[in-house]
Structure formats: C-alpha cells, structure tokens
Amino acid sequence: MAKELIKGNEAIIKGALLAGAECFFGYPITPASEVAHAAAFYFPAIGRTFLQAESEIASIQMCYGAASAGVRCMTASSGPGVSLKQEGVSYSAGSELPIVIADIMRGGPGLGNIAPEQSDYNQVVKGGGHGNYKCIVVAPNCGQEMCDLTILAFELADKYRTPVYLLADGFIGQMMEPVEFPEPMTIDQSHKAEWAIMGNTETVRNLITSIYLEPEELEDHNRKLQRKYAEIEKNEIRYEEYKTEDAEIILTGYGIVSRVLKSTVDALRKEGVKAGLFRPITLFPFPKAKFAEMAEKVDNILVAELSNGQMVDDVRLAIDCAKAKVHFYGRMGGVVPTVAEMVEKVNEIVKG
C-alpha cells in the first residue's frame, strides 16, 4: 500500500482500526490528544464507537466494559491521565481483560509540561496500580511502529488476556513520518465466548471478576497471573540491535532517545569509537538475558532516558554482577539530548 506521511498519534488509530478495534474511549490531554482526535474522526466513519469519557478513570473503565463484551478496545492518554487510569488497569489485569492503552508521555511530576519525557516508565512498566500484576509494554520509536506495535498490542492483549501499553513519548507522537499500513484484518473473536459476556445464552454463565475472597483462592489466581507473565517473558521479548557485534560500549534507550543514540553510534564510529545501540522494543518483557549477555562482552553500558533514571534500574537488575559498568545519562523537563551531547558523554566514559 502507498505510504502515508502521518503523525505518530494518528498512525495509532489507523493501525487500531485495521486491527479490528471496535471501541475507543478517551479523554483529551496534550501530547496525546491527536490520538483522540483521529479516533473521533475515523471510528464513527467506519461504524465503530468513539466516546469521550468524563475522565481517564472512566475511559479505562469503559474499556473494562467493552473488553468484557468481547470486543477489541483501546484508550490513550499521557502522564496525569495514566495516573488516573491505574485503578482500572489493576482491575483489568486482575480480571484478565485485553485492553490497549497508549501512553504518549509528557513532562512531570504533577502538571509538569507537555514536552516529551519518559518518566511514566515506572508507573507503566512496573504495574503502577495495586496488586501483583504487570502489563505488556511495547515502545515504538518511529511512525511505522506506532502503527505496527499498536496492531501487535491488540494481538498480545488477546493472546494473553491482559492489558497492553503502547508507551511512546510526545516526540514520537507528534512527529510525522511515512507509514505503510497493512490491509484490514479480519479477526475472529469467537474464541472469546469462552470467557467474555456477549449478551447471549452461550456466554451467560461467564463471570468477569477480580475478587477472590479466600486467601488460597486469591493466591492461586495470583500464581496463574505470574505463570502468564513468565510465559510472556519466554515468548514475547523484542529488541533491535545496531552495530553491536563488535561494540565496545553499548548505548541503550527506547523511543525518541533510541533515535538520537543511533545517530550517536554513527558519529562515534566516524571517530573510531566502537559503539553499538541496543533498543528494547518490549519493556515488559524486558530483554534481561540479552543485557546479561552483552554485559559479559563489553566494559560499559550507557543507558539514556528522558527521565531521572527509571529503565536503568532494570538494566542493572538484568546484568546482575556481570563485567560491564552501567552508566546513566538523563535529561528531564522535555529536553532531548543532542547527538553531540551524547558523543561527549560516551567519550568521557571510554576515555575517562
């Protein structure tokens, strides 16, 4: 299909519709609003449901309802709104509901600003709400992935019956790039009759719930969830490597930062510094084994984030006590580091 020059935020919606999303429930917030704008325009145009909820608390709960009815559904927001969604995300994880949530991150804490940060990492990747749960988290770094990973998010959500986040930053959301969209998918949702409540005799005995009164029962339920997360860790890790084979220092980051790092690698190689880029595409499951393996081969790993250092904790945990030293470089408030800045930082490490 011909390429479209399109904003990342809009690519999410076209991807979602091609993946068979039936309902979108949203609430405006910069820099995620174009997702809702596109949803408001395109969902009804092809006979599907868009509704602006009264709050993010409500929009995720509307998804809870729609997912329970057995349809593909999604919502989108940014920092403050994602904080509000955490109640519903916890319930959805507990009730095992497939829901896609796009988080186009902005600056925090509090109202912060609308510039790109990656400071929702902890609240999105680590669970965020109450209880022993995790969500699958995919992190696009370009327009094409805003579409492709949205589609993947729907597939993984259905496959594992779990909420899935698309975690992008304001930069990736606002940027326009060429995107090639796939053909519309015909998705068979009839398997959901096993658990969903479709308002018919076949599904009338199904129950969607996260309450398990007896401690042993709730422990069993939790163990089942943990087995599911283990299965996800086994099957669904995704990452991208760029010039890592002979690298002496690994640069790592996701979203817009990974784009800056890619150019940094090229710039460093011109100077004769053997740098490579490792980009996690799934943040849960986190490519732990890959990090552990790299950490045996290189002396230094530099983690760059638009935050105070959130993913870096996972890198440290992943490499355990391996050889490599883990360094961190973060910018906050909406400042995106320049390639020159990153080159300087790497030189400090390798020459320092």
Next chain:
Amino acid sequence: MAKDILRKPGGFMDTFVYKPGHDKKNTHYCPGCGHGILHKLIAEALEDLGVADRTIMISPVGCSVFVYYYFATGNIQVAHGRAPAVATGLKRANPDSIVISYQGDGDLAAIGGNNILQAANRGENITVFFVNNAIYGMTGGQMAPTTLVGQKTMTSPYGRSVENEGHPIKIVELLNALESPAYLERTTLEDSKNIAKTRKAVRKAIQCQIDGKGFSLVEVLAMCPSQWRVSPVESKKWITDNMVPYFTPGVKRDVIDEREGYYPERPEIGSETILELLGLRKEKLFRDRSMSDVPEKYRNPQIKVAGFGGQGVLLLGQTLAEAGMRYGWNVSWIPSYGPEMRGGTANCQVNISEGPIGSPVVDFPTILVALNKPSLDKFEESVQPGGIIFYNTSMIDRKPARTDVEVIGVPFSEIADELGNLRFANMVVVGSILAKTKLIEMDIVKDALAEVIHHKKFIEPNIVAIERGASAV
C-alpha cells in the same frame, strides 16, 4: 402451591455456584437487609421479561459486591463507583445486551458521583438500581452521602451535622435536573404496598432499556438493620419515620412514552471501503529518484523552518516532507511543541534522506528558513558550514552575518501580499527552495500540496505562490 412460592425466580441461579462455603441456597445478606428483597424483584422481572440470557448484571463494591453469586445472567464485578462507566462500555460494545448497574449509596453517590452523573447525562441506555440505605454497610457502618442529619455512624459518631458534612444528597432529584434521563423514580421497601410499587418500578426501568428509551434509575430506600443497629422489624419503621420524610418517594421523571426507541446500528463495511474511509486509497504521484540527481551540497537536507505562528511554518515543512516521501526517500517532520512553542513563534524540523534517519531532531540544519527576525537571531549560528539560509527580507532588516554559508534573501511576505494573501508566504518559500536546491520537482510538489492542503480551493493559489517563489531566486 407451597412449592410454587418457594421456587426461586428464574432470574436467579438455582444453586449459587460462585458462593463459597456449603450454603449454596441462601444469600449472604443479613436478616432484614433490603438488598435481598430488591434482588428478588429484579430476578422475577428478568424472568418475566424474558431477558435474563442477554442481561449483564454489574456487581459494585459494597454489600452487593456478590450480586454475581445470585443472578442467572452474565456477571461482571467492577471497581468502587465505576459501574456506570463499565456499563457504558458494555452497552456501547454490544447494544443488544441488557445492562444493569446495581449500586449502593457510597458507591453511586460518593466515589462514583461523577460517573453516574455523566452516564445519566449521556442518556446511556442502561438501567440503574440504586440502593439507598443511608450508610456504608460493607465496611462497617460509616457515613454515606445519604446519611441523615443527626444520624450516628462510625464516622459521624456525634451525628451527621450540616455544618461539617452538609445535607444528605438526593440523587433522583439531582439527576432530574438533566435533560437526558428517561425514567427516575424513588421507592421504598418498608412494607408490602411499597414493595409492590418497587416491583413495578423495577420492571418499568428494565423495559425502558429493552425499548431503547434511554437512561433509567430507581432509587430504593432499603433497610440496613445491622448497621442501623435496630431489629429487622424496627428497620422498616426506621425508613418510614426517618428516610421517607426527607427522601420523598415517587416518580420524578417519566418521559418514556414521549420517546422513540433508539437502536444503534452497526453497519457491515468491507475492506475496500474501510481503506477508502481511512484515506489510504488515494491516488498519489510517486517517482523513483536518486539523491545523486540533486546537487551534492543540497543532498539529504536537514531543514529547520522558523517564524511567527500563523506564517504557515508547519505546513511549509510538511509540504517538503510529503514531496520528499514521493521519491521513496525517508522523511521526518516534527513541529516545535512544548517549551519552544511559547511567544508566538513556531518552528519545525524536517529531514529528507536517502538513508535511514537516526535522530529526527535537527539541532544543526543544513537549510534554515527564517521568516522573521527572532528566528534568524535564534538559529543563524546553528546552521552547518556550507549550509544555506533563506531569509524573509520583508520582515528582517539585517543580512545574516555568516560568511561560511549560502545566504538567500527574498521578500517572501511582500510577494505573498502581491498575490493577495500574506498566508501564501510559506509556499513562496517552497518555490524558492525547489528552484535553488533542485531537491524536488514541480509536478511532485503540486501533487504533494493536494495531500497537505485540506481546502481544495486553496490549492491553485498556492501553486501560483510556489511558481512565484521559484522565479524569485
């Protein structure tokens, strides 16, 4: 006869399989509790109306959290107060289902206050049963928004005071201020006469939904002998003496008969139509072209366009990116947003590259377009040596100081003004860039325009502007 009386209504499960413990026949409610009576009325109605199989009961948080033990319907348990939002999602996803939100007064009137208000205001075609027992039952007898003035609870041990907690909230009256609801009634369970009225109200509220008439809510004044610390018998009198005078029963709204039933349709739409409606089936001009056709110093440009908001800076960049894409090149476009957007200035950053684009951020442009003086002042220094600066001599009264870059001054605004509209200045720039750099051909940029300009009547004048810009350098 006796058998008939003991028979459970068909809306109930015969055996309460989800209920833990040995007793799968009786409910978990305390003796004299209002919930049990209301459950029975709903179960009977579902059977008589023949809709149990397509009904979804929503269990809230509160004593009725276990609604799902009992009803032979689809069941879903939800977060405290959120039932109306969940109901909205269920009903929108499947308009054929009958969705019943069952909520207590803490759930509906306190934590879920906005959720019920907004669902009612949207006129969601759902049915809400609101159990007002003037107290939080489940958590051990704390104050509810409906707790009466002077009533002692665990969290109003001296009695609810108007000064501290305000007056008890009257939900049906509150919702009656909205245009959308179809049916709002308050009933009580204090005696058999009123139970009969409640039975009628329950049926009417469900029928309202079946007929597609919109939002209905029945507020039921219900006994909570355990938390009121009175006997079941006294609890009925407690309603009569204390609740009824304040929460007056009766139909507050009934516009069911005035309304047409509404049944949303979900059309079947084929793949081709979907693609068309998503704008993915447009005829566009593409052409294979190598960057080597472009003079070397203008290849793979990193462009920054800056000016006042309203000068069409973003569209200018978008036109270049759209056109560049038509050659199969990689492109990226980022608007200034966030901290940079202040003060009415706008800029955008565009990459056009034969190879993959790493960082899309243009910190050091090879092409700078400065449409006003602040933009030139701010970005002149950042231009790469050997790069090129296009500046708007209509609005900038100095020449760029750089000597290691190419400098092109054009009165973009004056030319646009001559063409009849200052807004064309951005396309005059596009023309100048094309002519100077040979990066993009005229027919491609014209085709790109059709994609980025939404009002078709503006395409022609913009093409004229591009042509004027091309002849100005």
